[in-house]
Amino acid sequence: MAEQKQNIVEIRHLYKSYHRGSLAVPVLFDITFDIVAGEFLALMGPSGSGKTTLLNLLAGIDKADEGSIRVGDLDITTFSETELAHWRANHVGFIFQFYNLIPVLKAIENVELPLHLTSLSKRERREHAEMALRMVGLDHRMDHYPQELSGGEQQRVAIARAIVTDPTILVADEPTGDLDRVSAEEILAMMERLNTEMGKTIIMVTHDPRAAQRAKILRHLDKGYLTDDDSQNPL
Amino acid sequence: MMILKILFRNAFHNKLRSGLTILGIAVAILAFGLLRTVISSWYAGVEAASTSRLVTRNAISIIFTLPLSYNEKIRQIEGVKMVSYGNWFGGVYIDEKNFFPNFCVEPRTYLEIYPEFVLSPAEKKAFLADRKGFVAGRKLAAKYGWKIGDPVTLKGTIYPGNWDFVLRGIYKGRDDTTDETQFYFHWDYLNETMKKVSPQRADQVGFYMIAVTRPDLSADVALAVDKTFKNSLAETLTETEKAFNQGFIAMSGAIVTAIQMVSFVVIIIIMAVVANTMAMTTRERIGDYAIMKTMGFGGRGITILIFGESLVISLTGCLTGMILTFPAAAAFGQALANFFPVFIVSTETLYLDFLAAILIGCLAAIIPTRQAIRIGIADGLRRIG
Numbered sequence: 001m002a003e004q005k006q007n008i009v010e011i012r013h014l015y016k017s018y019h020r021g022s023l024a025v026p027v028l029f030d031i032t033f034d035i036v037a038g039e040f041l042a043l044m045g046p047s048g049s050g051k052t053t054l055l056n057l058l059a060g061i062d063k064a065d066e067g068s069i070r071v072g073d074l075d076i077t078t079f080s081e082t083e084l085a086h087w088r089a090n091h092v093g094f095i096f097q098f099y100n101l102i103p104v105l106k107a108i109e110n111v112e113l114p115l116h117l118t119s120l121s122k123r124e125r126r127e128h129a130e131m132a133l134r135m136v137g138l139d140h141r142m143d144h145y146p147q148e149l150s151g152g153e154q155q156r157v158a159i160a161r162a163i164v165t166d167p168t169i170l171v172a173d174e175p176t177g178d179l180d181r182v183s184a185e186e187i188l189a190m191m192e193r194l195n196t197e198m199g200k201t202i203i204m205v206t207h208d209p210r211a212a213q214r215a216k217i218l219r220h221l222d223k224g225y226l227t228d229d230d231s232q233n234p235l
Numbered sequence: 236m237m238i239l240k241i242l243f244r245n246a247f248h249n250k251l252r253s254g255l256t257i258l259g260i261a262v263a264i265l266a267f268g269l270l271r272t273v274i275s276s277w278y279a280g281v282e283a284a285s286t287s288r289l290v291t292r293n294a295i296s297i298i299f300t301l302p303l304s305y306n307e308k309i310r311q312i313e314g315v316k317m318v319s320y321g322n323w324f325g326g327v328y329i330d331e332k333n334f335f336p337n338f339c340v341e342p343r344t345y346l347e348i349y350p351e352f353v354l355s356p357a358e359k360k361a362f363l364a365d366r367k368g369f370v371a372g373r374k375l376a377a378k379y380g381w382k383i384g385d386p387v388t389l390k391g392t393i394y395p396g397n398w399d400f401v402l403r404g405i406y407k408g409r410d411d412t413t414d415e416t417q418f419y420f421h422w423d424y425l426n427e428t429m430k431k432v433s434p435q436r437a438d439q440v441g442f443y444m445i446a447v448t449r450p451d452l453s454a455d456v457a458l459a460v461d462k463t464f465k466n467s468l469a470e471t472l473t474e475t476e477k478a479f480n481q482g483f484i485a486m487s488g489a490i491v492t493a494i495q496m497v498s499f500v501v502i503i504i505i506m507a508v509v510a511n512t513m514a515m516t517t518r519e520r521i522g523d524y525a526i527m528k529t530m531g532f533g534g535r536g537i538t539i540l541i542f543g544e545s546l547v548i549s550l551t552g553c554l555t556g557m558i559l560t561f562p563a564a565a566a567f568g569q570a571l572a573n574f575f576p577v578f579i580v581s582t583e584t585l586y587l588d589f590l591a592a593i594l595i596g597c598l599a600a601i602i603p604t605r606q607a608i609r610i611g612i613a614d615g616l617r618r619i620g
């Protein structure tokens with residue numbers, strides 16, 4: 001069934017190592033796989049296996065040593081820092097484990113923040129932000145500061161912030177890692193809806209099997225290698 | 236727009252820390268302002284002094300006098316417009332600790348040569364008409380509550396005895412820098428008394444004040460005066476009033492330098508304090524900055540955030556300090572009116588305050604900004620949690 005769909009991400013022979021002084025610590029080895037448009041992919045694996053590193057690479061916030069990452073029509077591994085920043089602003093929505101809202105901004109302002117890098121007018125920014133908050137069911141908490149919201153609510157604001165620019169891909173690193181069961185379920189349900197109802201492509205790193213169940217497809221990383229059979233024969 | 240909102244709110248987010256830092260800056264700016272004002276009041280006499288007025292005194296020392304007969308001779312020198320003369324009286328009012336400058340002068344010429352002492356025509360007339368009359372500066376009269384017509388007695392130190400005067404005029408300074416604490420009376424009153432009690436001290440003048448026709452003639456006239464009395468019994472030393480006052484101040488130059496240094500040390504100390512605050516603040520916000528970078532904000536946005544926050548704090552402190560400087564200077568000036576007849580916070584000091592605040596704000600932001608920009612996004616994000 002995936003054959004009919006178009007690949008939105010194509011990762012080819014990706015290598016990444018960190019440098020500690022003169023010592024190179026290899027983290028990812030020859031990663032090759034595709035993600036089709038509208039996919040909800042969960043990336044699993046033990047701690048230290050390189051999940052965050054891989055997510056960072058395909059979200060354009062870190063640089064690979066070798067290999068290519070094509071997102072849409074663009075090979076982002078050839079981009080400069082500035083080009084990457086510009087690309088992220090338009091194509092990637094981020095959701096983090098610790099929500100990471102700006103503490104001095106109200107919920108609505110946090111959601112508006114990424115829109116300041118677009119050419120939208122002040123009114124349009126406000127409208128888009130309100131709509132995004134409505135989608136996560138928090139339009140009544142617009143004027144609250146992050147510390148006045150529960151963890152689950154903060155994560156919903158963070159989701160609104162991630163989708164407000166209508167990005168090509170949504171990346172989430174342990175989005176439920178800091179939440180209780182009930183809130184986690186809420187967040188996962190919301191992500192599922194974003195995927196099924198709005199067709200968002202989501203790449204989620206998680207430890208939690210319950211979270212992984214929500215995804216349409218699973219990938220496993222172990223010690224820097226993709227271990228799924230599938231990954232050896234991409235399409 | 237949003238960036239400005241963030242930086243302003245960041246600046247006051249941690250109220251205790253920001254409050255203490257702002258207080259520190261305010262106190263530093265206040266101290267800096269007061270110290271600068273001490274220095275400028277020290278020099279106020281020099282600044283107020285005119286280069287078109289010359290002072291002639293005994294070449295040996297200011298404590299020796301010159302004969303009154305020099306008056307006529309000086310007046311005949313080319314370039315001299317008017318000559319006045321006077322003696323330092325050194326009288327004490329009631330008590331030794333009531334110090335203020337007092338001297339006798341030839342009143343008609345003195346008032347002409349010193350137009351910055353502004354006297355109403357009626358008071359001027361009354362003063363000239365009364366041989367025992369005296370004129371006091373506005374601040375001096377206010378300090379002792381003297382009113383026109385009040386009798387005032389000074390105890391002579393150089394000229395023994397009790398000397399009775401009547402206040403005939405209160406002068407106002409024409410400029411901010413004019414000394415309003417002087418006390419002057421008729422030279423004739425002193426001289427006639429001397430003629431009676433110690434004739435050998437009569438017809439002696441402490442200093443001549445010379446107005447020249449054009450400021451550029453000052454040097455020539457000064458030379459001509461001293462040449463006239465060369466090889467006479469009392470040789471003269473003539474210099475511009477400015478040089479005369481400067482000589483007076485040079486003695487205390489080391490103190491002025493010390494104060495100047497302290498004023499800058501204060502600024503350097505507060506700079507270190509603010510830099511430390513900013514370093515702490517930035518470290519706490521590394522995650523925020525990383526998030527903004529993931530969204531696509533660049534180095535420019537981060538720089539504005541950190542410099543802006545630092546400048547908001549330093550300028551708030553600066554403004555508070557500046558506002559406090561005025562009442563503080565007023566109180567300070569009142570307490571030390573005898574030593575600093577003119578104690579006014581100058582515009583230049585305010586500019587320096589402002590400059591110092593900008594410098595503090597920027598220097599404190601440089602290193603944190605570099606760190607915040609340099610750290611990779613992935614590393615910044617890993618610091619959260």
Ligand SMILES: Nc1ncnc2c1ncn2[C@@H]1O[C@H](COP(=O)(O)OP(=O)(O)OP(=O)(O)O)[C@@H](O)[C@H]1O
Nearest residue numbers: 018019020025027046047048049050051052053054
């Ligand atoms: N900046 C860095 N410098 C050196 N080594 C690093 C750096 N960042 C990560 N690593 C190492 O790279 C490896 C993979 O890290 P990564 O964060 O991608 O793992 P992860 O799968 O996300 O783990 P977790 O489930 O604990 O989040 C780990 O061994 C980690 O110690």
Ligand SMILES: [Mg+2]
Nearest residue numbers: 051052053173
């Ligand atoms: Mg991780």
